[in-house]
Amino acid sequence: MKISxxxxxxxxxIPTKFAFGKIPTEGxxxxxxxxxxxxxxxxxxxxxxxxxxICHDPxxxxxxxxxxxxxxxxxxxxxxxxxxxxxxxDVPSSMSKIxxxxxxxxxxxxxxxxxxxxxxxxxxxxxxxWFAGDPDMNGSYGGxxxxxxxxxxxxxxxxxxxxxxxxxxxxxxxxxxxGADALAAIDxxxxxxxxxxxxxxxxxxx
Numbered sequence: 001m002k003i004s005x006x007x008x009x010x011x012x013x014i015p016t017k018f019a020f021g022k023i024p025t026e027g028x029x030x031x032x033x034x035x036x037x038x039x040x041x042x043x044x045x046x047x048x049x050x051x052x053x054i055c056h057d058p059x060x061x062x063x064x065x066x067x068x069x070x071x072x073x074x075x076x077x078x079x080x081x082x083x084x085x086x087x088x089x090d091v092p093s094s095m096s097k098i099x100x101x102x103x104x105x106x107x108x109x110x111x112x113x114x115x116x117x118x119x120x121x122x123x124x125x126x127x128x129x130w131f132a133g134d135p136d137m138n139g140s141y142g143g144x145x146x147x148x149x150x151x152x153x154x155x156x157x158x159x160x161x162x163x164x165x166x167x168x169x170x171x172x173x174x175x176x177x178x179g180a181d182a183l184a185a186i187d188x189x190x191x192x193x194x195x196x197x198x199x200x201x202x203x204x205x206x
Contacts, residue, residue, distance in 0.1 A: 035100060044165045054183070102119060161198070
């Protein structure tokens with residue numbers, strides 16, 4: 001099985017158009033276009049009955065103590081955790097591509113509702129937890145929301161887009177399900193998978 005994210009070669013930098021945040025001309029942070037990249041896949045097994053798509057960043061600081069703090073740097077040796085940027089399940093087996101902008105075309109304060117889309121069922125991404133205490137941004141963040149690593153992080157972040165071919169038409173999830181929920185539900189049903197990795201940073205020194 002093969003996968004292509006039609007914006008960057010695997011292992012190269014993700015363009016800012018597909019990110020939630022970008023390095024501004026002044027200061028540390030500016031909202032970006034937050035458009036989902038086009039993603040396509042091929043050579044799935046003939047037995048495939050649906051697909052799941054997950055994008056995650058495994059490089060997120062496990063502690064927010066130093067995150068985006070003036071005069072501080074998030075150390076490279078800090079333990080890291082997964083942050084889910086896109087959770088999509090029950091993608092019809094007849095599909096082999098999701099077009100650019102089909103799942104996100106900008107930053108939506110308080111998030112987009114998860115649920116049924118023409119290209120499958122979206123769960124919530126990890127911005128739901130990240131913005132939980134922010135009165136201007138808290139809400140359920142369904143579908144795709146792009147990279148926005150800490151501007152003072154000392155390491156590059158890596159974003160893994162993975163397409164899973166499944167032997168079931170539906171994994172039975174609905175509502176505010178997470179990336180971890182989706183991975184648990186597809187366990188035992190994956191008959192093929194393919195991944196594409198892109199990098200991103202908000203640290204101008206990197």
